Amino acid sequence: MDKSQSDNELSPCCVPPASFEKGASKSSKSAKLLQSQDLVDGVKPSRLISLPAGRGLVGTNKPLLAIDGESPLREVAIQAFEIDPFAVTNAWFEQFVTQTGYVTDAEQYGWSVVFHHNMETPDDLPRVANATWWVRVDGACWSHPSGAASTIDGLENHPVTHISWNDAQAFARWAGGRLPREAEWEYAAHAGQGDVRYPWGDDEPTDDQEIFRCNIWQGDFPNTNTEADGYAETAPVDAYAPNPWGLYNMVGNVWEWCSDGFKINSLRRQAKLRNQQAAQESEKLLKGGSYLCHRSYCTRYRTASRSGVRADSSAAHTGMRIVFDA
Numbered sequence: 001m002d003k004s005q006s007d008n009e010l011s012p013c014c015v016p017p018a019s020f021e022k023g024a025s026k027s028s029k030s031a032k033l034l035q036s037q038d039l040v041d042g043v044k045p046s047r048l049i050s051l052p053a054g055r056g057l058v059g060t061n062k063p064l065l066a067i068d069g070e071s072p073l074r075e076v077a078i079q080a081f082e083i084d085p086f087a088v089t090n091a092w093f094e095q096f097v098t099q100t101g102y103v104t105d106a107e108q109y110g111w112s113v114v115f116h117h118n119m120e121t122p123d124d125l126p127r128v129a130n131a132t133w134w135v136r137v138d139g140a141c142w143s144h145p146s147g148a149a150s151t152i153d154g155l156e157n158h159p160v161t162h163i164s165w166n167d168a169q170a171f172a173r174w175a176g177g178r179l180p181r182e183a184e185w186e187y188a189a190h191a192g193q194g195d196v197r198y199p200w201g202d203d204e205p206t207d208d209q210e211i212f213r214c215n216i217w218q219g220d221f222p223n224t225n226t227e228a229d230g231y232a233e234t235a236p237v238d239a240y241a242p243n244p245w246g247l248y249n250m251v252g253n254v255w256e257w258c259s260d261g262f263k264i265n266s267l268r269r270q271a272k273l274r275n276q277q278a279a280q281e282s283e284k285l286l287k288g289g290s291y292l293c294h295r296s297y298c299t300r301y302r303t304a305s306r307s308g309v310r311a312d313s314s315a316a317h318t319g320m321r322i323v324f325d326a
Contacts, residue, residue: 067264068300162318182287233316289305
């Protein structure tokens with residue numbers, strides 16, 4: 001592994017924590033969060049895909065980011081379940097908010113982090129150390145993804161963003177489903193193809209010019225995005241070809257929360273220290289990478305890739321996909 005790759009392992013290139021600024025606190029709106037968690041709509045979408053019970057592969061024996069706990073490759077028993085072929089959209093999340101009055105973590109804090117290219121104004125705003133492309137923007141949340149003046153008009157079929165693990169849990173309960181476990185998520189992404197690197201196989205996702213298998217960065221991260229695939233940020237949830245089981249955008253587009261806490265299966269000292277940090281911060285697991293991933297910096301668009309961050313953290317590329325018990 002080269003030096004640049006090693007440095008990437010230790011920096012918050014993917015999902016910065018909500019507490020990157022000292023003194024971060026929530027508003028009194030948090031009472032609404034507790035009230036809304038008991039409200040359940042429970043109407044299953046007709047588009048759900050039923051996955052059979054089987055033996056699923058989790059992890060890899062060829063990790064690129066060892067500090068994330070990508071290895072080892074192991075086999076896990078999976079019970080049958082149903083999964084949404086799409087990430088949760090802005091339209092569906094808006095329905096949830098309308099019916100329940102739910103207030104997201106980003107709204108409670110009064111801000112979220114936005115990628116620097118997507119800011120409304122390039123002011124001198126607080127930035128994340130070691131990843132200065134992440135900017136704290138007041139008013140940024142699911143309905144105002146780039147700041148208070150932005151909207152989701154025209155983005156109804158795009159994945160909802162600025163979603164924390166807490167928000168994802170609340171939505172899943174309302175919908176009558178749940179967040180997938182990491183093993184279920186990888187089982188669905190592999191789609192019966194065995195130990196492949198991506199949801200479509202082992203071919204690289206893009207050549208940055210003509211081949212585009214998922215929504216990730218093109219160009220030189222974080223400075224130049226050529227937008228060769230037509231998307232500077234999120235793409236519609238049904239963009240790109242699905243995997244063999246009919247699931248769309250299992251990698252790229254937005255990070256997807258899993259129900260698991262973040263933990264590395266290793267006895268090495270560095271892993272122990274990372275696990276201690278994750279336990280202290282009550283970190284939860286994210287899978288799939290996002291539209292900001294690129295081989296020039298972050299290779300977390302692989303099926304085995306994973307990331308961990310606090311349950312109340314949100315960003316312009318965090319979303320979710322839900323599953324249902326069979």
